[in-house]
Amino acid sequence: MSLWKECFSNASQALQPSPIREMLHVIRQPGMISFAGGMPDPAIFPVEEFYQCASILEKEGRDVLQYGTTEGYAPLKEFLATWLAPRLGRTPKMEELLITTGSTQVIDLLNWATINENDAIIVENPTFLGSTLNMHNHGAHFLPVSCDEKGMLVEDLPQLIEGALKEGRKVRYIYCIVNFHNPLGCTLSLERRKRLLEISKQYGVPILEDDPYGFVRFDGDHLPSLYSLDQNEGTIYAGSFSKILAPGTRIAWCVGPEDIIRKMTVFKQGTDVCSSVVTQALVYEYCRRGYLDSFLPKIIAHYRKKRDAMEQAFRTYLPKDQVSYVTPEGGFFYWLSTPNIPVDALFDKAIEKKVAFVKGKPFYPLEDGGEHQFRMCYTFASPEQIEEGCSRLGTAMKELL
């Protein structure tokens, strides 16, 4: 196959398989309890409700089987505009809303529209791998900013931006997972949201507010979205049906100023023309029948129990004073720190004991951290598996101390 390899682009020659995917090979063993993948629990998928929505294929078959508009299925867009209004602070216009094939595509399209080779994106350190993979594929330069339990340390931004500008680099946008961060589990505080917007305005650097988990809040009050607080049209808000309905639909959306949405739409024509109209129509019918609203509380209650089960198991089985974590108020993940245990060794030991998690390092885009940190997902495993898995993890830790 040397002929093809000779023809590969520089970017694709350099492309390496994602560390998580490589890890999945190790994890696929009989008896393994996995807290690694960030997947929803299929036990809480609304299978029956979703199946009922197939009726739309009979009623609207001829429209639904045809090519759709690149912007998205109009009835779904209208539903979303209304449904999102409380979160966005107003009902967005149709021209401000784009339906995408999963929220990964939001990042892809935004990068098409904004990034030239070596342009910078500010990202939380650590952050979601899927997003940084796409940014990397577009040749972006990463400007990571540290986080604590209240999210991104926004006061570090001015220096970071000024440093980049001095190097002659264009800083294209700030990528922020605002609620129940992946992998950190933290939520950006209201005070920091306001400050982030000020900095964004001051330096003219817009924000991509990524919010796949925001609707899955277990306790406490929802914080206003950056989008709703923003007075300067500097924010794009991205959301998805992956966590509030099902990821197999691959239906997500973004809301932003008309000019950037228009550009992203043009790039979407070149990447997949439109998202599956069949799936968009099924999702729309699910929403229209009121299932989204009636089922969401069940999903939240289901995952709250699992989070509680995991925290209880941490308290019972993990060695005291050797582990620290922040209790997430929603979302999918715990982020654990083990100052006295290197995570590479812990991972090997854990796999031996048949329990898996994701090591911290791959979440750091410059691989400059995470040696003593790892991510645990509580949504996919059953409560029994959570207890047994944490017990195994505790044993692995104790053996390494």
Place this chain on the structure above:
Amino acid sequence: MISFAGGMPDPQVFPVKEFLQATSILEKEGKSVLQYGATDGYEPLKDFLARWMAPRMGRVTEPEEMLITTGSQQVMDLFAAVMLDPGDAVLLEAPSYPGALHALRNRNATFISVPCDEKGMMVSEMPAIIEKAQKEGKRIKFIYSIVNFQNPSGSTLSKERRLQLLEVAKKYGIPIFEDDPYGHLRFEGEHEPTIFSLDKDGLVLYACSFSKILAPGTRVAWVVAPKDVIKKMVMIKQGSDLCTSVVSQALVYEYCRLGLLDSFLPKIIDHYRKKRDGMKEAFREYLPENAEYEIPQGGFFYWIRLPGMDTKEVFYKAVERGVAFVIGESFFPNGGGKEYLRTCYTFAESADFVEGSKRLAQAIEDLRK
């Protein structure tokens, strides 16, 4: 307005009832269908396609050689990412499909045109074109060809030329992207063997789609290529959309498994054959004597030459008269095509062919005055 412009299927021939039968899979397999899917595609669909495509591919391809994509537009997007650095050249038919050009332009590709006749790309011209481009320092990364019932020309690459094309690919070390969205829609005559099936050296990437043989609203297509190419495309897809709608893939799979793809395809072919004939009769009756066009043996399009005319001017007149088409220039990456226009016969209603052709003829007449 009567539109012969967009290249869309006829919703009248969508298998709405049949597709509805397939929705039972959402009940039976709901838990796996609603979950994240593998980036390379829904396994049962891949298995089905490997067997269903075997006669065309010359063998049952392996799972690692196949990737399911979100429409065949995504094949070009991913493949271009794998192959092209800015400024790299792609050798392609002139005219060619604007959607493909769009995805390639996004990667700052340059285009090297190969002239075409009624047998497709004029392969005998290629060595001189390639050698000239290489002398100019251009890096040609692949050859892009829509092999059957080409969009827009309607032509099909002859078997002889397919074999010659493989020789060119081998001699110059340039792989081939064989795009085949229309190949299954043959109205008469024999299927030509795919370039993929004629190839012995692993030089060909083959792409096909459910858009024309089932329905474009599914956004499910596939690509077959050497394993290391597929592996790279999968890695790019992970960062682009992670996986294609599993819901959509499962519905398409169930439709295929129930035998509906095979039982319904002949109906689609019959339907479009009649429409091609209907448009032909209307053209023969109303278009001016000197209008030149071939009768396509399949696919969606007529490609018409109006000697001495600028079809952009015809277009404005035609729209005034209430008929639309696509002007030839849109299909030429490096200019040209002024005398050409494309009409699509699949989407418009047969009842409008006569009126649409009359209006087109009137528009041409208006300009000649």
